[in-house]
Amino acid sequence: MNKLPSLKELHLLSCKLVQFAPLDHVNFTSLSVLDISWNNFKSFLPKWISNLSSLVSLDLSYNHFQGPIPCALQNMSALSYLHLTSSGFNSSTIPSCLYTLHNLQHLTLRNLGLNGGISNNIANLTNLVSIDLSNNELDGRIPRLIGNLCNLEKINLSGNKLAENISEIFESFSGCLMDSLISLDLSYNKISSHLTDKIVKLRNLSFIDLSINSITGPIPESIGNLSSLTMLYIQYNKISGTLPKSMGLLSSLQVLRISDNHLEGNVLEDHFANLANLKILEMDDNNFTLNFATEWIPPFNLYEIRLRSCIVGPQFPKWLKSQKKLSWVDLSNAKLSDTVPDWFWSWSSQCIYLNLSHNQLYGTLPHILFTGNISIMDLRSNLFHGSLPRLVSSPAQLDLSNNFFSGNITHFLCRSQFLGISVLHLGNNFLSGNIPNCWENWESLQVLSLDNNNLSGMIPTSMGSLTILVSLHLRNNSLSGVIPRALQSCLELRALDLSLNAFHGKIPAWIGMSLLKLMTLNLGNNEISGLIPKELCHLSYLQIMDISNNNLSGSIPHCFGNFTSMATKRDLSQRFHFIFNKGYAIAILENAYVRTKGSELYYDTILALMTSIDLSNNNLSGEIPEEITNLFALRSLNLSINHLRGTIPDRIGGMKDLESLDLSRNQLWGRIPPSMSELSFLSYLNLSYNNLSGPIPTGTQLQRFTPFSFIGNELCGDPLNKSCGMEGVTPKFGNENGKESEGGSIIDGWFYLSMGIGFVFGFWGIWGPLLLSKAWRVKYFLSVCHKLA
Structure with missing residues (x-):
């Protein structure tokens, strides 16, 4: 067989390969790119791969290779790109031989279970542009010599066990690295101490992620000097203090995620003065109070806004109306105490996620509610009243629970259009009447909660058409009748709660024969017998x-x-x-x-x-x-x-x-x-x-x-x-x-009575004559003396 001409590149990603076939007829001497990622190799790496001295790029990611990372890779002196993410190699530490690949520019050792520290020998990789060691178990300190890597632009050490002081980390980046570094990800570690002014030494930083650590102290006022910063992630820490006004100077900022900290104080228009490029604003679960002028028009046009548990109210924010591209809105628990303006219901149809829950919003919903592109609509725990709306289109999840909705639910369940709802929560309201018999229109429904209402009558047989229903909660109503056999068609049920009603009859045996995935079964407080x-x-x-x-x-x-x-x-x-x-x-x-x-x-x-x-x-x-x-x-x-x-x-x-x-x-x-x-x-x-x-x-x-x-x-x-x-x-x-x-009590009584009678006759039958008759005493005395002699 004639040998194939020499190959320059070989891409076999996602080919479902499980083993290496003989490739003697292929000329690999000139191969510069080899990508066999996303396969299912379960063997050791073949020796011929490590002999590819011309290889510039090697990607072995997402496989199940056996053994440690082979040090034979150091023979690839021309290697510039090495990607071993989730490749299955089981090296305990970063092999020292990798530090000899002097031409290496991009090194990815993600999710390999590596532990220990990062060696000072990393300074040998002088051409390194990006390094990704994320999702391992690395600990210790980041080597100070890393600051001498003048070409290094991206560092990803997220998902490790680094427990260093954040100021010491920034100190180790001194040198030429502070001019080259663009992206730094240290999230999901154990980094602590105050967020200091040393961060501004990384003057060209565009992306920084310090989220999910134990960082404390305030955000430094000097952060406004990071003029190139586009993404700032510091959520899920212990950062305190107020939001520095210099934040408004970050004109390149596109993403600001500072949620779940201990930040507080007023957030003013000045904080967003020059943030025209801001697309994502996430400030959830802090103690912020938003103080904006009633007619304020923001300079930005957001895609996402998350202000859960911040004080936005009591008035409903009018400035939202200017945001024409919003797809994610979370104003839950935002101290809103107002009616929802009419413009909001049509404006919100552009969103994918809408959450106004846990406020004190009141009034009625539109008689016909167009939900547009909304996938999740959460209006629970407010003061809305009146009847349920008719839906035109439908979200995947709708939660109207814990309000004051009342009346019959037939028009909502049987006359709404384009029903594709998977999750429907209507519990904790004042809904009444029978549960209508039109569930065949709700074939996508997987979670249904009608608990804690005033519903009566029987469970309709059409509920048996909910064949993918996972959770059914009808607790605390006035429902009656027997548990219908139609529910045995709901084979996916994991939770069934029919408690606090007036169901009678027996517990159906088919529950144990058909609903084999049940994890919760609550039939308490009914009239079930048998x-x-x-x-x-x-x-x-x-x-x-x-x-x-x-x-x-x-x-x-x-x-x-x-x-x-x-x-x-x-x-x-x-x-x-x-x-x-x-x-x-x-x-x-x-x-x-x-x-x-x-x-x-x-x-x-x-x-x-x-x-x-x-x-x-x-x-x-x-x-x-x-x-x-x-x-x-x-x-x-x-x-x-x-x-x-x-x-x-x-x-x-x-x-x-x-x-x-x-x-x-x-x-x-x-x-x-x-x-x-x-x-x-x-x-x-x-x-x-x-x-x-x-x-x-x-x-x-x-x-x-x-x-x-x-x-x-x-x-x-x-x-x-x-x-x-x-x-x-x-x-x-x-x-x-x-x-x-x-009988036992009588026997016990005779037992104790006979003991008493026996004692009387025994005592007086023996000791009585001795005490009362002198002749008996003399005879008894002579008898005892005779036996002793």
Whole structure:
């Protein structure tokens, strides 16, 4: 076979390659560019690659190569570009051999798990223009010799463990670097101390990212001297003080992100005097007060504005009307107390994201609301009233919850147009009437919340057409009827909350057969009766189950020990689930009400950590299944106010994560298991009003509860003011209902009566004659003396 002519460049990116084929027929001697990124190589790097002495550019990024970064790369003396991002190499530190590549201009070692420090040998790379060592575990100090790299323009060290003083970092950049450096990214580190005037030594700096560190102190007034600065990112630090007026001198500034600090004071028109190029303004979660003249027209035309938790109000900002290109508006919790002007509703249709939540905005919404390009509209927690609008077009997420909307919802649900809503929150209003039967028009819906309203009637059968529904909240209404079989078509459901209504009938067995992804099931406070179906045990993802305050009977299924998620350690990695609509990913944070520790608590951000079973206030009987102690990650268990009998399972001490346990007002008997004293996280305990007896197990845990946790039993020991004595209290014997039998009480009575009669006859039958008859005493005395002789 004839050899192919020599190649200059070879680009094989994203070709789904898994191994290297024999390439003996290809002439690589003149190859200057090799790009095999975004493949799936799972081998060591072939030796022939490191022999490519003419190579100028090598990109091995996004593969699964084995072994360390090969030092044979130092043979590529002409190499100018080296990109190894996420290539899979497992070197522990930056190989020293890379510092010998004197012609190297662009070095990218991103996301390789590198640790240790950066060597002073970096000063050998005198031609270096950009270096990216981000998303590793590098620590130590940035070498001072880096300041001698006169061609270096871009440094990215974000996502490491650098814990240096920020002023020392700027000091290390002294030398010719302070004239060449254009871009500096030190975000996601542990950098601390005050942001000093030394920053202005980097006189040609265009981009700086110091976000998500521990930087303190004020923004220096001298920052206005960075005339080339286009992007300033210092959010998520501990920066304090006021916004320097010199900020208004940064005429090249396009992006200002200073959110989540401790900044305060007035923000005036002077701060933006020359910021004609500003496109993104992010000042969220500071203590700023915006003081602008009513008729002020800003010099900029923004794409994004984020002023969450700044004081913008009380009047609605008129200057927004001049912003013709805004796509992202966040004025949530901005102390707005006003009506929303009419111009705003048509103006806002240009936005993609609109958030006016947590204010005191009042008035009504337009009868017909055109939402245009809006993907997320959040108007929750305001004072809006009146009826819901009809929608023309629709956002992916609409939140009108926690307002004062009232009336029937039929016109909103059945007469709106172009419905593509994925997330709809209408809870905590005063909506009334029946839930209309037109859900077949809402095929994109994945999250629906109608909780805490005045809705009545039955769940319509058309809800079964919501086949991709993930979350359904109908809590605290006046809904009735049986739980409709149509919901078994909602196979993607993770949360189902029908609590605080008037549903009757039985718990449908199909919940455990069809809704296999359920994580939260709340049917509490209804009129549901019958047995707990064993089919619920198939819900291996279940974390929260509340079927309390119903009329359920029978025993607790032994298979409740099969709830895998309640037996597995939880973390926050699954606190969000994502849905996609209009090309955007929407993070959904699920929520649930959980009765635990004696009260009802609301969970959202840490719901992923919570596991709970509440079967309280029913008519359940039988024993507590031993299998329930297999739920090692269960945090809350409430079986109170039932007719449970038998003993507390001995292995309950193995439920190490248990924080709340309520077994009160049952018919449990016997001793408290000693293992219960091993529940080190237990902060709420109620065993009151059972037939428990014996000593309370001693340890560091149970004695810190009040006597009310044990009242209504025959227990002794701390914390009760009742001593157990030497032997403790003799436990009661119970019948199958956990109570003393009537026959047992009679037997005990005859036992004590016979003891008394025996004592009387025994005493007077033997000692009586001796005391009363002298002849008996003489005869007894002679008999004893005879035996002793």
